[in-house]
Amino acid sequence: MTAEADRLAAEYFQTGTLSGLPRDHFIDGRWSPPQYGRMMETFDPGLGRAYHAFSAGDADDVATAVEAAVRAGPDWARSRPAARGAVLARTAALLREEAPRLAVIESLDSGKPLQEAEGDVAGAARTFEYYAAAANTLQGDSFPIGHEYLGYSIIEPAGLTAHIIPWNYPLSTAARGIAPALAAGCTVIAKPAEQTPMTALLLAEILHRAGLPAGVCNVVTGTGQDAGAPLVRHPAVRHVSFTGSVQTGVNVMREAAPNVTRVLLELGGKSPVVVLADADLDAAVEGILGAIFENAGQICSAGSRLVVDRGIHGELLDRLVKRAEALQIGHGLKRSQFGPLNSAEHLSRVTAHVESARKRGLSIITGGNAIADPATGQGWFFEPTIIDTAPANDPAVQQEIFGPVLVVQPFDEEEEALMLANGTDYALVAGIYTRDFSAAHRLARDIDAGQVFINEYFAGGIEVPFGGNRMSGFGREKGLAALEAYSRVKSVAARIGK
Ligand code: NAI
Numbered sequence: 001m002t003a004e005a006d007r008l009a010a011e012y013f014q015t016g017t018l019s020g021l022p023r024d025h026f027i028d029g030r031w032s033p034p035q036y037g038r039m040m041e042t043f044d045p046g047l048g049r050a051y052h053a054f055s056a057g058d059a060d061d062v063a064t065a066v067e068a069a070v071r072a073g074p075d076w077a078r079s080r081p082a083a084r085g086a087v088l089a090r091t092a093a094l095l096r097e098e099a100p101r102l103a104v105i106e107s108l109d110s111g112k113p114l115q116e117a118e119g120d121v122a123g124a125a126r127t128f129e130y131y132a133a134a135a136n137t138l139q140g141d142s143f144p145i146g147h148e149y150l151g152y153s154i155i156e157p158a159g160l161t162a163h164i165i166p167w168n169y170p171l172s173t174a175a176r177g178i179a180p181a182l183a184a185g186c187t188v189i190a191k192p193a194e195q196t197p198m199t200a201l202l203l204a205e206i207l208h209r210a211g212l213p214a215g216v217c218n219v220v221t222g223t224g225q226d227a228g229a230p231l232v233r234h235p236a237v238r239h240v241s242f243t244g245s246v247q248t249g250v251n252v253m254r255e256a257a258p259n260v261t262r263v264l265l266e267l268g269g270k271s272p273v274v275v276l277a278d279a280d281l282d283a284a285v286e287g288i289l290g291a292i293f294e295n296a297g298q299i300c301s302a303g304s305r306l307v308v309d310r311g312i313h314g315e316l317l318d319r320l321v322k323r324a325e326a327l328q329i330g331h332g333l334k335r336s337q338f339g340p341l342n343s344a345e346h347l348s349r350v351t352a353h354v355e356s357a358r359k360r361g362l363s364i365i366t367g368g369n370a371i372a373d374p375a376t377g378q379g380w381f382f383e384p385t386i387i388d389t390a391p392a393n394d395p396a397v398q399q400e401i402f403g404p405v406l407v408v409q410p411f412d413e414e415e416e417a418l419m420l421a422n423g424t425d426y427a428l429v430a431g432i433y434t435r436d437f438s439a440a441h442r443l444a445r446d447i448d449a450g451q452v453f454i455n456e457y458f459a460g461g462i463e464v465p466f467g468g469n470r471m472s473g474f475g476r477e478k479g480l481a482a483l484e485a486y487s488r489v490k491s492v493a494a495r496i497g498k
């Protein structure tokens with residue numbers, strides 16, 4: 001498995017591309033070229049160069065996909081949940097069989113280290129497995145409204161669902177939207193990010209091979225403006241799942257509003273990791289490093305603020321700096337520990353955030369610079385960075401940087417820790433490190449967040465509902481909550497007599 005992935009990585013370094021990559025949309029069960037033949041390029045962030053061209057879709061391609069989904073909708077909605085689950089289970093098996101190639105493509109397109117991409121593919125397979133089983137749990141209620149009446153609910157699929165996918169977790173995000181939507185009996189049109197279109201296309205093709213009827217799951221590629229917006233605006237679309245920036249989320253809400261289309265928004269975060277004085281520091285160090293340097297910090301749920309008891313601040317920071325400086329930086333396909341940022345544009349955004357922090361006089365205790373891959377002199381890298389002690393109202397504390405930049409906020413009392421933790425407009429996740437059971441659960445109760453991790457950042461999996469509050473969005477993905485998100489309840493009340 002590892003050998004196969006490394007063989008493909010070697011093929012890429014020899015040829016500058018990979019064979020058999022998709023170029024077309026996937027519509028109505030087949031590869032479908034863009035109607036006006038426009039193409040665009042996708043880049044390898046590790047070398048900062050284009051390696052493949054794909055379809056630049058537009059409203060006409062979206063319309064073709066919508067027609068296919070509308071044709072396929074009724075039969076899929078009426079199919080037995082168990083039959084839908086069987087397709088999802090076969091999809092999970094195919095994802096596992098084809099994991100090495102998928103992981104290499106995901107790593108190449110996004111820049112992330114290959115072993116992280118392998119984890120993402122395994123997670124996507126697990127997601128399909130979970131919803132294969134969860135399809136069997138779909139059920140309604142009966143309502144006791146009196147002897148002469150019968151009251152019950154019918155669970156219906158939400159209809160045609162659009163999935164607007166970001167570039168940081170292309171396959172995982174596609175899977176966590178598409179699997180529950182299909183389990184619930186919905187049809188799907190996904191629009192992957194223009195930076196990372198490959199694995200969503202391959203997933204649609206795998207679903208088809210697993211027995212999904214033509215038209216039930218379609219993927220249209222292209223930019224947000226040309227392909228995403230027409231999809232969200234299309235009156236046949238009844239639900240939009242969006243993961244990405246706050247600004248685009250607001251635009252998506254606006255585009256969906258005229259048709260009163262449901263939206264589920266998973267936006268950014270500025271999530272705190274709260275470390276109390278009695279914490280297991282080994283566990284905290286591991287957790288914090290993963291929370292902010294995994295995927296080079298390009299994670300909506302990254303732990304980007306360290307809220308730490310002043311008594312252990314010095315020791316914890318010493319250990320974090322040593323580990324951050326030891327991270328081996330390089331091209332994702334070389335199984336580096338720390339890869340590039342996803343695009344030149346994003347690298348300049350992260351650089352601008354850190355430059356302005358430097359100008360405000362904040363102390364950058366490690367990292368702080370855009371760099372190239374030391375091995376090749378190429379690529380869009382930014383050093384693992386720690387800013388020690390920023391005031392609560394500083395932009396470095398308030399704004400999502402979406403890169404490998406940890407900002408430290410020391411505290412003296414638990415109450416102050418809580419105030420700092422809740423001190424941004426975001427409320428996505430929070431981490432807590434302490435051995436004090438009551439303090440942990442007090443903070444879990446009082447921190448405003450969609451999910452809280454205690455003593456292991458990112459604990460949990462597909463079973464655990466996930467989403468944000470306030471500017472981090474609304475609605476819940478993952479878990480059985482996602483089945484509800486893609487379903488509608490119809491209540492029936494009948495007078496049936498004595
Ligand atoms: P974005 O939010 O604009 O893009 C996300 C997705 O939305 C992409 O598929 C894009 O094509 C699509 N899109 C863009 N405009 C659209 C529209 N009007 N209608 C429908 N779909 C549209 O994010 P972008 O520009 O890639 O990154 C900007 C910032 O967003 C990043 O610096 C980061 O801070 C944040 N971000 C947050 C993510 C998260 O997981 N919460 C993921 C990606 C970016």
Ligand code: MG
Nearest residue numbers: 042043109195
């Ligand atoms: Mg790319």
